[in-house]
Amino acid sequence: MDSRWSLALWTLLFTSLTLPGAVTSHPQDGGGVRSQRGDARLLQDVLRGLEKAANFFREDFSSINVDGLFGIRVAQGTIIQSLNFCVSGTSPRCSPELYARLGSLNTTIGTMADRALPYIKAQDPDYYQSFYKTIDGPYMIAESSQSLGRAVSAPGVGTDYNEESGDRCLASLMGTWRRDGRTVPVCTVDQECLQMMTRPHQASYSITHQLLYFIMAEKNGCLDELDSLLSAEGLGSVKEFEQSLCGHIYSEMEGEVNDGHVAQLQQDLFLEQNVLCGVIGFSDFFPRSWISMVLGWQTSRGCFSMAGSLVALQAEIQSVSDQQRELLQRLEEEARDSDSAPWTSRKLMRERVMEDDCLAHKTGLGIGVLGVYQRHLLENTAS
Numbered sequence: 001m002d003s004r005w006s007l008a009l010w011t012l013l014f015t016s017l018t019l020p021g022a023v024t025s026h027p028q029d030g031g032g033v034r035s036q037r038g039d040a041r042l043l044q045d046v047l048r049g050l051e052k053a054a055n056f057f058r059e060d061f062s063s064i065n066v067d068g069l070f071g072i073r074v075a076q077g078t079i080i081q082s083l084n085f086c087v088s089g090t091s092p093r094c095s096p097e098l099y100a101r102l103g104s105l106n107t108t109i110g111t112m113a114d115r116a117l118p119y120i121k122a123q124d125p126d127y128y129q130s131f132y133k134t135i136d137g138p139y140m141i142a143e144s145s146q147s148l149g150r151a152v153s154a155p156g157v158g159t160d161y162n163e164e165s166g167d168r169c170l171a172s173l174m175g176t177w178r179r180d181g182r183t184v185p186v187c188t189v190d191q192e193c194l195q196m197m198t199r200p201h202q203a204s205y206s207i208t209h210q211l212l213y214f215i216m217a218e219k220n221g222c223l224d225e226l227d228s229l230l231s232a233e234g235l236g237s238v239k240e241f242e243q244s245l246c247g248h249i250y251s252e253m254e255g256e257v258n259d260g261h262v263a264q265l266q267q268d269l270f271l272e273q274n275v276l277c278g279v280i281g282f283s284d285f286f287p288r289s290w291i292s293m294v295l296g297w298q299t300s301r302g303c304f305s306m307a308g309s310l311v312a313l314q315a316e317i318q319s320v321s322d323q324q325r326e327l328l329q330r331l332e333e334e335a336r337d338s339d340s341a342p343w344t345s346r347k348l349m350r351e352r353v354m355e356d357d358c359l360a361h362k363t364g365l366g367i368g369v370l371g372v373y374q375r376h377l378l379e380n381t382a383s
Ligand SMILES: *[C@@H]1O[C@H](CO)[C@@H](O)[C@H](O)[C@H]1NC(C)=O
Pocket: 080, 083, 084, 103, 106, 107, 110, 111
């Protein structure tokens, strides 16, 4: 394509989009030019959201925790994938402006994530040792170009996921689990973990953590191992299994949205569900109404929060869990000479109140979700 023409097209798509309500008032994807324009406009909003979130984290990277950085690494991966997409055709698929904007987001986010790492390590060295592979680099997860199709199924009911066993399974997969003074090899999967991660009919964080396990398998190069383990159980490939997990998760999310709203205490879960199934790329996870809704949750500072009274409670929980964590650390130090592996529970670390009542976990998930929205909108608008 003639580059002048391509630039003109982009200018049209990105600057003359003043269709009021094009974003929210047509939840059914209308198709055609109008939907393309709506998506281009929405992409601009999502990019602005990403820039705000990145700037927020950049100013306060010393208080990012592991779970927060997870979402940041997901966003980083999707931005790199978009940059690659832009130059993957025979002619450029993105305007120079868009490409530059993504490039500068890539730099901001990459720099901030690398700077946050030593602070995260200092917060809890043992925890860092077990989980640094969840946050050491961008997530480059292969996207399914499919929709869920017939995989959509009723939400699960179980909440059987045991956090400590789950952490052990994750750390074994990543090759950071220490047993009898030795670290297990990467891609270690025992029967107990396989059973736990494929237990049917799970709901909420139980099923999202099952899904996280398979995403982590991909990030750590364990897809082949898990493909054969799953197929030996008659569960298909990892990608097929992920599709069935997301089929349950999708229905759960639909139930969480009432009249365009999600209850404050459920928003964190909603974001987690959206980032995990979104990063795999199932197109069902990008309705415009969800994208607009999540953008509406972002504060003017660029973070994600809750009502003040709930934040105050969260801060209290945090101080109790910080104390508990210190006690656990002392306990570990006392026990270090025995053969028990040092351990701190992941759950205790989950949420953390940052500046301006911003929540670290929720904001991390938020930036990850905006990242996957960005990749989806870009690939479906720019081609
Ligand atoms: C993205 O940023 C990283 C540094 O964090 C850099 O190595 C990489 O080349 C950048 N990618 C693109 C496509 O600009």
